[in-house]
Amino acid sequence: MNSSASRTSMRALAGLAVVGALTLTACNDNASSDATKSAAPTAAAPAPTSAAPTTPAAAPTTAAPSTPAAAPTASAPAAGGAPGTDAAAGTAAKIGDTLQVPFSSGSTKGTITLTVTSIEAGTQADLDSLKLGDKAKGLMPYYIHYKFTNVGATDLSYSSLTKIRGLLPDGSGAQDVALFGSFPKCSGKSLPAGFTNGQSAEGCTVSLAPAASKVAGAEYWSEPYTLGKGVVWK
Template sequence: MKPIRSSRRALALASMAAVGALTLTACNDDAGASDTPTTPPATTAPAGQTAAPSTAAITPAATTPAAPSGGASDTGAAPAPAGSAPAAGTTLKLGEAATIPFSSGSTKGTIALAVTSIEKGDPADLADLKLGDKAKGLVPYYIHYKITNAGSTDLSYTSVNHMKGLLADGTEAQELTVIGSFAKCKSASLPKGFTNGQSSTSCAVAMSPEASKIAGAEYWGEPYTLGKGLNWK
């Protein structure tokens, strides 16, 4: 009887190992092939080790049109009360900051956010990301933005993302999510010691068809939603 139990136990352990191997393979495949990934936190390699190669995936644009490029009066949104966040649909000029509430997990604070520039890239910039036909006919644009801590909460290591590109007709552009480092458009968590008055910059990649262009940007993080956020042109 003992040999039978040992045999069953060995089979069970082998089955568990096989399941674990399949799970790891699926995760690796998803990381390299998914078209609709969630935005991952920035990662760095431990000291003495080489960082893993960057990978990327293009997220299709939502079918719901983004907010028109006009100001709050164009969208029918009521003006924001004095001292509160700008109303959804408000359009600001490049470089103009909006002071808004910010939350990341249990951390809540206030930031001043401004899109500072929208830079047209070159399709050749994406060569190392190995996107293949997924990027055919698309041009990358780099949305550079500045974050300033305008509150009393230390926002160290939180991330300000939810920044999307808007095409010339006002609709949402496709988004490129890069896992790892991308020199043309660096995005990282806010640094240590990010207290009141501290500023940092970040970048988001938007993809435009060759026949169009990225004409604006939208921030749709809380308290806003996609298509009803803050716009910059």
């Protein structure tokens, strides 16, 4: 007998064994019943008592389906590029958006994230303390507020962020004002000691626009960007 026939015979025998077991169980139940009947006296048997009702089996409980785990949400990239990437020259962001940009101040170079948070209009009277004389005639000051964070490995202590200028509505540059000493309306201080990775600071720069116009945006043009080819907020 070949191996295939042998396996077929074994499966058949296994099937007969199962059937035999089932048949044997049924026969045993009948045999027990027959033995009980044959042992009973010939006198009339008393009326059979009612079998106690069996308690129905508890209905199987259905397991509640598990709630699928929420899909992980990807962190949104900073405006102008993926996280950890410097914004390309010419990137245009909205005021309030954050860009990662290179930082350069003299021989100090690093990486920061920079946000132009607001552009606030001032008054001509604000300029009196600057003693600009006729240079400020017909011009209105605007205060560009920004926030930046050191995200690189370089300690930026005592350096200054100065390469931010105002932009007029047509994209041309507004007139810059170099601040020396104290000007409460707009303070642009050098960075403190210990300005290492994770440290943040806020600053302000002043730009002047003709009274008939306004400062509508700002440009950051520090190296490796160039003036007119930096990153802008509008």
